[in-house]
Structures are given as structure tokens and as C-alpha cells.
Amino acid sequence: MAQLFHTVVADFISWTQILWLVLGLAITRLSWEFLFSPLKEFPGPFAARFTNIWRVLATLRGHVDFVHIQLHRKYGSAVRIGPNVISLGDPKLIKTIYTTNDPWKKSDMYHPNDVLLNGARISNLFNTADENWHMNQIRPIQNLWSMTKVLEYESLIDETLEKFVNKLATKFVTGSNLGRPCAIDEWLAYFAWDVTANVSFGRHYGFIDQEKDVDNLISDSTKGLKYFAPVSQMPWIDHFLDKNPIIRIGPKPTLTGVLYAFGVVAEYGKDLAARQTGERSMKHTLHKYMQLRETHPEIDDAQIVNWLMLSILAGGDTSSAVMRAVIYYLAKSPVAYGKLTQELNEAKLTLPAQWKEIQKLPYLDAVIRESMRLNPGIAMVFERVVPGSGFNLPDGRYIPAGTKVGINPAVTNRDYAVFGKDADSFNPGRWLQGSDESQETFHARQRQMKDVCDFTFGGGRRICMGRHLATLEIYKLIATLYSLYDIKLVDQDHEWKYLNAWFVYQHDIPVTITRRNFIS
Known part of the structure; x- marks a missing residue:
């Protein structure tokens, strides 16, 4: 006892x-x-001062963009969202943090995006923090992604666009299917991913033809981003989850896309060796990358896959997010809908719509820019690391070297000083010249809005190379669809659902599609 x-x-x-x-x-x-603490002067959620768990949980809920917007409106231009993380909301800082010369390095938040293949971590051009490696890797293909070069893909986009509008007609517009509800959110994903494949490889994944997510490419990509978004807020836990050498836990981010790309590159290489490829192969990205071997013999299949992953990783998801936003906001705004269709009527476009005809349509441009502003395809903080000398904010506060900082496009896209007091509302008219506004004032105001809104594609050296391709396919898709069809929500009062998992995924957008009256 x-x-x-x-x-x-x-x-x-x-x-x-x-x-x-x-x-x-x-x-x-x-x-x-x-x-x-050198960051004690920066306000923010109490728990965020002590642990990144606050960030993980905020991101897991799927609406971290609105969390950041509200935090900045409560606390101001600099908000502490982690023990060593400051979210910045001042649009004027975009060109400082995301500079072309002597760029601030990416933080470790991007590391979970590595692929673990045969026990080895494989970084890519998106997630690497090594600026010299990135520059060396990107240099051979930079010139292939100007708008002039991207326009060489227009006929490939037209192929997919014709396939898409014909499928919509068969499924939802003609005969007994007239008036049948269309889950337009799913179909726009099929279109965007098939465009990416046709431009990249000269062939479609088959989403439109088969009317489904072929080989789970889209769902696997979505699962990977649902993993990446919260884990990126506390990246060291990735070592115990997806990168665990004993038992991998997680959806293996980007692995499906990498394996698919390796298969396509190997197959195309065999076709070239056997001289089985036709003239059509000259149009797509893979062929252009293969041609680079003539001047860069060191380029191997792994290098080409790394390049291709730039479009495979983001091409379908970001473009379809903007397309869904355009269709949803237009359905919610009859006035904007009427102005756009009137402009398209008067333009008498060749269909599928051609870039040379649509690039100067002011209201089409305004609608797409406004939709992208309110619902950017990427809506999380693009983290960078403060360089060795530290950084003084415009208000005098000092952020020491090594601190993670960044800007969320969703925050700067709703800045009242740039976009006005109605920044939370869908108003394409803000992109047009006011009746009492001089040409000089309008151009200055529009230039400022474009600079801020374009940050959706990133900035500096790490700006998205595929931005011109995304612009081309989005403008062509919207101009063609609304020239051919009337697209309405099944229920005008219906609200979509969305998930922010680095990329923005909107869903539950049921619409009806009918032919425009003026179409013969």
C-alpha cells in the first residue's frame, strides 16, 4: 500500500x-x-501571433480570400496572419515585392507542390525558390509565349471551341433537349482542359467528347490543390504527409499530370523518330519544345515535361474559373448582359470569334476584366521572403529580413482607392470612360486598374507565362457563346458555391441555353 x-x-x-x-x-x-517580437506592432488575429495553425484552419474552410479582405478592412494595409507572416494589401507594393530586378524569393509555402517520383522530390518552374535555376530553365522558351506567338494557336482553340458549342447544342439546345438544365461549371472545365491539351499536345484529353472527367485528370488536380492550399500554410507538415518516405498520406499533388505528360512526350518522340507526325503537329507547344533540341541538345524529356507542366498545372483551372465568373455575373446582371449582347450583335463576328475582331470590343473587355477582378482565378497570398536589408513600409513600419510577406490578388482587386466605393459590386462600367471624364484622366485610371487586376497572373519574373493564352481562349469563348446563345440561370435568385484552394473552384451553376433570336 x-x-x-x-x-x-x-x-x-x-x-x-x-x-x-x-x-x-x-x-x-x-x-x-x-x-x-519585431512583428508585435502588426495587428491581426490573436492566435496568428503564436501559430500557423490559424492559417491552416482559415484556408481549410475554403474562403480564405474573403477572410483576408475583411482582415485588411479591419486592420489596415499590413496584417499579421502568422508568427512570421505579414499579408500586405497596398496595391502600390505589388511592383516592389514582385519585381523583375533582384526579385524577392518565393517562400517555402510552394514546396508541397513538389512531385515525389521514385523517392525523389521534383521541383517545377512554378514552385522553385531558386531564381537563377528558374531563369536558366525559362530562357529557351520565353519568346514562345508572347501574344504574337500565342496567336499561332488560335486555330487549335477554334477546333476545341467548335467542338464545345456543337456539344452544347446537341445536349441542351436542340430537339427534345431544349431547355434541359446545363451544369455549365463542369462543361467550362471540360472546355478549358481540352483547350490546354490541344494547344500543348495537338490532341484533346477527351472531356468534351466523352462528357466526363477522363482518367480523373480534373478531380486529381482538384484534390492536389485542396491538399496544397492548407498544407502550404504550414509547409513542414508535408514531410509527414505526402512526402512521408514510409506511408504517403495525401492526394499526391500534380503527380497525375506529370505522369500523363511523360507519356505524351515519350509517344510523340517515337512518332517523330518514325516520321509519323503530319503538318498539324507543327502548331502545338510540344512540337515547338522538341524543335528546341536542334539548338539545345541538352534538353531531355524531363526538361520538356517541366515546361509543359506550366500549362498543365494551371491552364484549365484558372481559365475556367474566369469563364464561370463571367457567365455567373452576367446572369445576375441583366443590364450588363444586354450591353454585351448588343455590342456583339453590332460587331457581326466571324464565328468562332477571331482575336483580330474581338480584341478591341470595349464592353467585352470590361465584362471579362470585371469578372476576373471580383473572382480572380488564384486568390491566396503569393508569399515572398523579405531580403537581407529588411523592408520599410510606406507608413514607416519595419519588416525584418526573413519575414514571409505577400499580397492576395483578391484583396488588392477590391481596393476602394483604386476601384471605387462599389469595389465589391459587379460593374463593368468602371472600365469605360465616364461622360464627364477626360481622355487623359480615363487612361490613367484605367491603367492603374489594369496594373492591379493583372496581378492575378503574378508579377515580375514569376508572372504566368500562359497569361496571353488564357486571355485569348477566355475572350474567344465568351464572344462566341454570347453571339450564339442566350445563357440564363435556371433560377435567377440561385447563388453559386465556391471553394478557394489556391485556384478558385466555383460550382453549382445550373443554366438554360437557347439560341439567340437574331441567329438564322
Whole structure:
């Protein structure tokens, strides 16, 4: 009995010591935070001062863009969202943080996007923090992604666009299918992904033809981003999940796309060797990359796959997000809908719509820009690391070197000073010249809005190379669809659902599609 008593007392004392130790550490951490932390002057959620778990949970809920918007409106231009992380909301800082010369390095938030293949981590051009490696890798293909070069893909986009509008007609517009509800959110994903494949490889994935997610390419990509978004907020946990060498836990981000690309590159290489490819192969990206081997013999299949992953990783998801936003906001705004269709009527476009005819349609441009502003395809903080000298904010506050900082496009896209007090509303008219506005004032105001809104594609050296391709396919798709069809929500009061998982995924957008009256 005495021995049992002593054991209980000893256990009690040991647990008491542990509790006192934990309490002591907590008090020490609190004292350091409030007295000595170099970031103590930056306001934000209380829990975020001590742990990145706050960021993980906020991201897991799927609406972290609106969380950031509200935080900046409450606390101002600089908000502390982690022990060593500051979210910045001042649009004027975009060109400072995401500069072309001497760029600030990407933080480790991007590392979970690595692919683990045969036990080795494979970085890509999107997630690498090594600026010199990135520059060397990108240099051979940079010139292939100007708008002039991208326009060489227009006929490939037209192929997919014709396939798409014909499929919509068969499924939802003609005969007994007239008036049948269309899940336009799904179909726009099929279109965007098939465009990416046709431009990249000269063939479609088959989403439109088969009317489904072929080989789960889209769902696997979505699962990968649902993993990446929260894990990127506390990236070290990726070592114990997807990159665990014993038991991998997670959806294996980007692996499906990488394996698919390796298969296509190997197959195309065999076709070239056997001279089985026709003239059509000259149009797509893979062929252009293969041609680079003539001047860069060091280029191997792995290098080409790395390049292709730039479009495979983002091409379908970001473009379809903007397309869905355009259709949804137009359905919710009859006035804007009427102005756009009137402009398209008067333009008498060749169909599928051609870039040379639509690039100067002001209301089409305004609708697409406004939709992208309100619902950017990427809506999380693009993290960078403050360089060695530290950084002084315009208001005088100092951010020390090594601090993670960044800007969320969803925040700057709703900046009242840039976009007006109605920045939360869909108003394409803000992109047009006001009746009492001089040409000079309008151009300056429009230039400022474009600079901020274009940050959706990133900035500086790391700006999205595929932005011109995305612009081309979005403008062509919207101009063609609304020249041919009337697209309405099944229920005008219906609200879409969306998930922010780095890319923005909107869903539950049921529409009816009918032919425009003026079409013969």
C-alpha cells in the first residue's frame, strides 16, 4: 500500500512538473511576443501571433480570400496572419515585392507542390525558390509565349471551341433537349482542359467528347490543390504527409499530370523518330519544345515535361474559373448582359470569334476584366521572403529580413482607392470612360486598374507565362457563346458555391441555353 502511495505521489509530481514547464514556456512565449517580437506592432488575429495553425484552419474552410479582405478592412494595409507572416494589401507594393530586378524569393509555402517520383522530390518552374535555376530553365522558351506567338494557336482553340458549342447544342439546345438544365461549371472545365491539351499536345484529353472527367485528370488536380492550399500554410507538415518516405498520406499533388505528360512526350518522340507526325503537329507547344533540341541538345524529356507542366498545372483551372465568373455575373446582371449582347450583335463576328475582331470590343473587355477582378482565378497570398536589408513600409513600419510577406490578388482587386466605393459590386462600367471624364484622366485610371487586376497572373519574373493564352481562349469563348446563345440561370435568385484552394473552384451553376433570336 505504501509503495502504491509513493508511486501515485511520484506520478503526480512528474505531471505537475510537466504542467509547470508548459505554463512557463507559454508565459515566456507570450512575454517575448508582446515585448520583443519585431512583428508585435502588426495587428491581426490573436492566435496568428503564436501559430500557423490559424492559417491552416482559415484556408481549410475554403474562403480564405474573403477572410483576408475583411482582415485588411479591419486592420489596415499590413496584417499579421502568422508568427512570421505579414499579408500586405497596398496595391502600390505589388511592383516592389514582385519585381523583375533582384526579385524577392518565393517562400517555402510552394514546396508541397513538389512531385515525389521514385523517392525523389521534383521541383517545377512554378514552385522553385531558386531564381537563377528558374531563369536558366525559362530562357529557351520565353519568346514562345508572347501574344504574337500565342496567336499561332488560335486555330487549335477554334477546333476545341467548335467542338464545345456543337456539344452544347446537341445536349441542351436542340430537339427534345431544349431547355434541359446545363451544369455549365463542369462543361467550362471540360472546355478549358481540352483547350490546354490541344494547344500543348495537338490532341484533346477527351472531356468534351466523352462528357466526363477522363482518367480523373480534373478531380486529381482538384484534390492536389485542396491538399496544397492548407498544407502550404504550414509547409513542414508535408514531410509527414505526402512526402512521408514510409506511408504517403495525401492526394499526391500534380503527380497525375506529370505522369500523363511523360507519356505524351515519350509517344510523340517515337512518332517523330518514325516520321509519323503530319503538318498539324507543327502548331502545338510540344512540337515547338522538341524543335528546341536542334539548338539545345541538352534538353531531355524531363526538361520538356517541366515546361509543359506550366500549362498543365494551371491552364484549365484558372481559365475556367474566369469563364464561370463571367457567365455567373452576367446572369445576375441583366443590364450588363444586354450591353454585351448588343455590342456583339453590332460587331457581326466571324464565328468562332477571331482575336483580330474581338480584341478591341470595349464592353467585352470590361465584362471579362470585371469578372476576373471580383473572382480572380488564384486568390491566396503569393508569399515572398523579405531580403537581407529588411523592408520599410510606406507608413514607416519595419519588416525584418526573413519575414514571409505577400499580397492576395483578391484583396488588392477590391481596393476602394483604386476601384471605387462599389469595389465589391459587379460593374463593368468602371472600365469605360465616364461622360464627364477626360481622355487623359480615363487612361490613367484605367491603367492603374489594369496594373492591379493583372496581378492575378503574378508579377515580375514569376508572372504566368500562359497569361496571353488564357486571355485569348477566355475572350474567344465568351464572344462566341454570347453571339450564339442566350445563357440564363435556371433560377435567377440561385447563388453559386465556391471553394478557394489556391485556384478558385466555383460550382453549382445550373443554366438554360437557347439560341439567340437574331441567329438564322
